[in-house]
Amino acid sequence: MSELTQQHDVELDACHLACPMPLLKAKLALNSMPVGAVLKVLATDAGSQRDFRSFAQLAGHSLLHETVEQAVFTYWLRKEC
Numbered sequence: 001m002s003e004l005t006q007q008h009d010v011e012l013d014a015c016h017l018a019c020p021m022p023l024l025k026a027k028l029a030l031n032s033m034p035v036g037a038v039l040k041v042l043a044t045d046a047g048s049q050r051d052f053r054s055f056a057q058l059a060g061h062s063l064l065h066e067t068v069e070q071a072v073f074t075y076w077l078r079k080e081c
Helices: 021-031 048-059
Strands: 010-014 038-043 062-069 072-078
Touching (some): 021 048, 021 072
Antiparallel strands (some): 038 072
């Protein structure tokens, strides 16, 4: 993983939350962040992969990186607008 994806401004632990809560909490967090800031999200809901990919495209944010380790999905989103 690159240094860019390791760095983040805010971390959101959405583990053990069912769909759509990880995405809703991430959206609220991004709304309070300045443009260019990076949000790291941890989630255990398998549907979050589809949700975060679609959300990033539709909302105009950048999904910098995503990983899956021991059933924990981790996403790095940069707020673009």
